[in-house]
Amino acid sequence: MLSALVPAVRNPELRRKILFTLGLIGLYRMGAALPSPGVDYRAVRSCVELVSGGETAGIYQLIDLFSGGAMLQLSVFAIGIVPFITASIITQLLTVVIPRFEELRREGQSGQAKITQYTRYLAMALAVLQASALVALAVNKQLLRGCPHDVLADTSIFAVVIVVVVMTAGAALVMWFGEQITERGVGNGISLLIFAGIAAQAPAQGRQLYDSRGWMVTVLVGVAAVAVIVAVIFVEQGQRRIPVQYAKRVVGRKMYGGSSTYLPLKVNQAGVIPVIFASSLLYLPNLLTQLSSGGSARWRELIQQYLVDPNNPVYMGVYFALIVFFTYFYVAITFDPAERADEMKKFGGFIPGYRPGRPTADYLSFVLSRITLPGSLYLGVVAVLPNLLLSSGGAAPTLAFGGTAVLIVVTVGLDTVKQLESQLMTKNYTGFLR
Structure with a gap:
């Protein structure tokens, strides 16, 4: 960096x-x-x-x-x-x-x-x-x-x-x-604003954790946060590279194509969107019960017990299941294998061993479905595991050091650094050409 x-x-x-x-x-x-x-x-x-x-x-x-x-x-x-x-x-x-x-x-x-x-x-x-x-x-x-x-x-x-x-x-x-x-x-503005909000909360929540649990728990949470950061960076950088070969084409007196490249499919193709989706959905039931004056007191009690308390195992299970579901859902609507296959066919590209068109789309869909499974499990574990560890230790969840916050901070940081390196490389090439 x-x-x-x-x-x-x-x-x-x-x-x-x-x-x-x-x-x-x-x-x-x-x-x-x-x-x-x-x-x-x-x-x-x-x-x-x-x-x-x-x-x-x-x-x-x-x-x-x-x-x-x-x-x-x-x-x-x-x-x-x-x-x-x-x-x-x-x-x-x-x-x-x-x-x-x-x-x-x-x-x-x-x-x-x-x-x-x-x-x-x-x-x-x-x-x-x-x-x-x-x-x-x-x-x-x-x-x-x-x-x-x-x-x-x-x-x-x-x-x-x-x-x-x-x-x-x-x-x-x-x-x-x-x-x-x-x-x-530099970077994505919306993501950087969320990054700034989380970073601003970290010192206050760290102080709160220290006052309530002592320095030993604070150090352990810090070490766990560093371990989560390393794991997030490792998975975020992971990708499946599908080789793509482009046939040679003659346009006028020039020859195009004949090169080989790859189509990168990230393990975490959905980013942090499934986590935000799941969090927002779990936030709605309690908000509706508070805004509505009617309703059964028993239902209110059940919602407060199972869908509000982050330490409750039911809450964690529902949260994990929603993250897995929204990961598959978001990847399905943002990545269209048929569209990618048509683009490659249009420019004379093909995957070795697969015919252009429908066979290529089926292969991309097969690979994407296999990659999405570990990606969704990774998002769910990162989001739920810190709360599970803190609740088992008797401490209240500290979200600034939790998996969701770390996931957002690391993802935004990596994306910003990549954009900065890309712009810096462009400036260096521009200076060389001049």
Whole structure:
């Protein structure tokens, strides 16, 4: 990483991109600490410290981790980047269901621009819903359960609408930050903002773990986190390389093709999307039970017992099963073997031993299904194992050092370093050609 960072800092253009990225991340962290209008910041801070590590943390801490601690503090960026992530996932699913989205995807850059615009509209609608739900939970004292203070000074309709509007505008600004980092900075902007939120939470949760469990458990958790990082890097870099041979073609007076390359299929083809999917789905039942005043008390008790407590074996089993399911589901909708086979056939490529067309697609589907199994199991184990170890030791799950957080941090870090090396290589080639 340092071998790519030092030359990048020396390059004026890359240095400007790095400083631009760091500047927007700094503004994002400032907005995450800025309270919304009408919110009693001292009361919120005392309540967060009071309920930290309890039931509320188990319910909302993962979503709060993505926002860098802004959600439980009811700050301007309390909603964070979650609406845009959810909207992006939904639009990707719609490309399979709705033919219009499939046509837009195949139109290239212009079609992708329209899909991005639809994603923004959907993200704003989801931001309004999530901000309304968050404020409603805060007013009903369901967000910070057990807090004796009123976190909102004014609970009138006008004051609540102002808070919802501010949080929605904050979500729009965070989405704009991510897009600007992607276009004018280094790396994927949305992923880097999540990375910054998790990194900002790590010191506070480390201190909390030290105060509650002592230095021995803290050291063991640190060693386990390092081991998880090494395992994640090893698996994330793993791929199945399928050889592809291109036949020679004569176009005019020039000859093209005749080369051999490979088609890389990653072991973790789905990335961290299945983990986010599963986490969001487990977050919904408790949210619906809290927002609805009716319903059986027995059902509420069962949901609280089995689908809220991360230490419960049922919760871990459901979480693991959902990750495996969404891994297969996401890989199926993002990687089309028939489309890849048609692309290779169009440019004169073929896999040795398999005829172009349907046999090639069947072979790619066979290999992909075999690779997805260890990839899905790897995601499930990484996400569940740290909570299992901490719960068996009697400690509350520390998500900043958990498998989900480590998986996101390592994946984003590797992707950012690869993009930085790619841009640095491009600049070196440009200087050589000049």
